[in-house]
Amino acid sequence: MKKLIVYLLLASSVIACKDVVNEVPDTPFSTTPYTFSFNKTVLPPVRIPKDxxxxxxxxxxxxxxxxxxxxxxxxxxxxxxxxNQTDAFTDNGRQFSTGIRGITGTRNAMSIVNMMWHLDGFFWDGRSDALKHLALIPIEDPTEMDETIGNVVAKLNRSPMYQEAFKKAFGTGAIGDEIIGKALEQFMLTMVSGNSKFDRVVMLKTEEFTVQERTGQTIFNQEATPINEELDPKNPKNFGGDCFHCHGNSLFMSRNYMSNGLPNVTDLGRGATNGNPRDNYKFKTPTLRNIEKTAPYMHDGRFNTLEEVVQHYLSDMTNATANLGDEPNMHALRDSVYLSEEHKAALVAFLKTLTDDDFLTNEAYSNPF
Ligand code: HEC
Ligand code: HEC
Structure with a gap:
């Protein structure tokens, strides 16, 4: 109801100022509210920053x-x-991105998807708390765009096209960093993925999994079971992968910074951001939506295929760099689940049902120029 009133107010201000638009070009300005079109049963309610x-x-x-x-x-x-959109907004299969002067960064580019539901920060280490602030960081990062915000502001202010576009969106042609960040935030918030096969099968019930995908789903959502030769090797319920604990719910991510047992990690991750040694070598638990398209995997892009990722989760994690003792869900992984070749393939097949072709080809997210 509140929203409706705001829209009505906005709409009436459009009508009110139409006649006088030439006399007072900067105030007030008219805008058209953006409406989301994703299926509401699939994803959580829309969350937009109040400002x-x-x-x-x-x-x-x-x-x-x-x-x-x-x-x-x-x-x-x-x-x-x-x-890049075709890679679910990751970097063209590169392990590390190369910035403008050919300098290579140290982390794998993250997918930009369903950002409005990332409640606990952005980047692998969560060092940014709002998209409108984050958006300015790559601009000044010497390994990325290596520009100053001051120069960007000056360049945009010299462009009649941007003067016009900023006037339309924010009612002012005086372009500054705050509204540059807000515009990028608005666009990134619209990048929503909720029409994968998983959604159509599990959430909307309009399609069915293959037998293999269903087996993979069971493994994904099952508590891990320590290796036990007496268990029936054909029953996927006996060989849970315990993935859902950290990549659960319809977003396939969790709010925590965790370790998933990788050995030889040199990046302190979350610990470097908050100074808490217990968080050393821990990273944002990434979404698995469109995971088929975002290789290579992990913060350092160390794995090239989903098969390698699954093999990692089946490995003995005694050499994990982070202390797994304080990871609530790592008990299961450390106990080394065993999956047959058939079950591994099923788990990968299930992960591939998270690919959303609409998201990867939606023109609204594509290059407007
Ligand atoms: C040179 C490559 C490069 C460029 C250019 C770049 N990014 Fe990134 N992006 C990355 C990398 C690498 C990460 C992970 C960085 C980290 O964790 O420290 C990332 C992370 C992000 C994230 C975090 C996603 C999450 O789930 O937390 C967002 C959002 C993002 N970038 C948006 C942008 C925007 C907006 C721009 C342009 C202003 C931009 N990026 C330019 C490589 C790049
Ligand atoms: C204890 C929590 C936890 C569990 C359980 C877990 N993961 Fe993860 N997963 C993570 C974290 C944290 C990362 C990021 C680690 C990093 O980059 O250092 C991750 C990364 C991934 C990635 C790479 C994502 C990307 O964008 O690069 C895939 C794929 C993945 N996990 C799949 C799985 C599967 C399949 C299972 C079950 C076998 C599973 N995970 C179980 C926490 C977990």
């Missing part, structure tokens, strides 16, 4: 900025250079 309501004009502007190399020092790199 940045989504408008079609703001989203469109954010989309332009996302795809425009003007944000980088030598105009060679846009956000999309490392966040």
């Amino acid at each position: 940045n309501p989504l408008t079609q004009e703001g989203v469109q502007l954010g989309r332009m900025l996302f795809y425009d190399p003007i944000l980088s020092a030598d105009s060679t790199q846009s956000c999309a250079s490392c966040h």
Whole structure:
């Protein structure tokens, strides 16, 4: 109801100012509210920051900025250079991204998807708490776009196209860092994935899994069972992968920074951000939506295939770098579940049902230029 009133107010201000638009070009400005079209039974309720309501004009502007190399020092790199739609907004299969001067970073580019439900921070170490702030970080990162916000502001202010677009979206042609961040935030919030085979089978019940995918689903959602030769090797329930504890619910991610038992990790991750040694070598638990498209895997891109990832989870984790003692769900993984070749393949087949072709091809997320 509250929202409706805001929309009505906005709508009436559109009508009210139409006649006088030439006399007072900057105030007040009219915008069109943005409405989401995803299926509401599949994903949690919409969550938009109070200080940045989504408008079609703001989203469109954010989309332009996302795809425009003007944000980088030598105009060679846009956000999309490392966040490519066909790879679910990851970096073209690269282990580490290469920034504008050929400098390589140390982390694997993350997928940008369902961002409004990431409640506990952004980046592998959670060092950013809001998308509108995050959006400015890659611009100044010397291994990414290596530009200053001041220069970006100056360049955008020189562009009649951006003057016009910012006026439409934020009512001002005086472009500053706050509204650049907000526009990018608006666009990223619209990137929603909720139409995979998983959604159609499990949430909407309009399709069915193959037998293999269903076996994989059982393994994914089953508590791990220590190896026991007396168990029936054909029954997937006896060989749970215990994935759901950390990649559960319809977002396939969790709110915690965790360790999944990787050996030889050198990046302190969350611990470097919050200074808590118990969080050393822990990372954001990433979503598994569109995971088929986002190889290589992990914060350091160490695994090239989902088969390698599954093999890691089946391995003995005594050499894990992080202390697994304080990981609530690691008991299961450490106990080394055993999966037959058939069960491993089934788990991978289930993970592939999270691919959402609509998301990967939706024109609304594509290059507007
Ligand atoms: C040179 C490659 C590169 C460029 C250019 C780049 N990114 Fe990224 N992006 C990355 C990497 C690598 C990470 C992970 C960084 C980390 O954890 O420290 C990342 C992480 C992110 C995340 C975090 C996702 C999550 O789930 O926490 C968002 C959002 C994002 N980038 C948006 C952007 C935007 C917006 C731009 C343009 C202003 C941009 N990126 C430009 C490589 C890049
Ligand atoms: C204890 C929590 C936990 C459990 C249980 C768990 N994971 Fe993970 N998973 C993580 C964390 C944390 C990461 C990121 C680790 C990193 O990058 O260092 C991750 C990363 C991944 C990735 C790579 C994602 C990407 O974007 O690179 C895949 C794929 C994955 N997990 C699948 C699984 C599967 C399949 C299972 C069950 C066999 C499982 N996970 C069980 C916490 C967990």
